[in-house]
Amino acid sequence: MIVSVIVSIKEIVAKGRDFPWPRPEVCPRCHGHRVWGHGFVAAFFDGFADEALLRRYRCPDCRCVLRLRPSGFFKRFQASIKTIRDCIVYRLANSRWPKAISHTRQGHWLRSLYRKTLAYFGQGWKDRLLEGFDYLVRMDEIPVSRRI
Numbered sequence: 001m002i003v004s005v006i007v008s009i010k011e012i013v014a015k016g017r018d019f020p021w022p023r024p025e026v027c028p029r030c031h032g033h034r035v036w037g038h039g040f041v042a043a044f045f046d047g048f049a050d051e052a053l054l055r056r057y058r059c060p061d062c063r064c065v066l067r068l069r070p071s072g073f074f075k076r077f078q079a080s081i082k083t084i085r086d087c088i089v090y091r092l093a094n095s096r097w098p099k100a101i102s103h104t105r106q107g108h109w110l111r112s113l114y115r116k117t118l119a120y121f122g123q124g125w126k127d128r129l130l131e132g133f134d135y136l137v138r139m140d141e142i143p144v145s146r147r148i
């Protein structure tokens with residue numbers, strides 16, 4: 001289970017294992033009161049050459065593993081939600097990509113958004129991709145992932 005927390009990626013990268021991650025007081029799945037440390041997983045984020053170690057916890061009651069993740073990022077995406085959305089806004093308005101991020105990656109985002117928006121909301125939404133993006137985020141979906 002992914003738990004989004006408001007933390008600074010810069011600090012996570014700088015402090016490594018010493019970063020003071022918040023510990024959930026209860027397990028979000030079974031509400032058990034024992035939440036134990038369960039190591040770290042490495043992840044990369046745009047703008048940082050070094051890996052970030054993300055904290056994991058484990059609930060011994062229901063065996064659920066909690067992975068803490070900086071809020072503002074989709075699972076398995078290095079660019080922030082805001083950056084991805086800004087790129088799509090720019091592309092839709094200008095018919096070309098902003099230069100900061102590889103065009104291949106941005107192309108994947110747009111194609112996935114197109115497919116996913118139409119899959120969820122129907123053909124009539126092909127000119128409403130930005131709206132689709134925001135709706136999907138509110139539905140806890142990743143609008144730019146290939147999986148539907």
Ligand SMILES: [Zn+2]
Nearest residue numbers: 027030059062
């Ligand atoms: Zn539990």
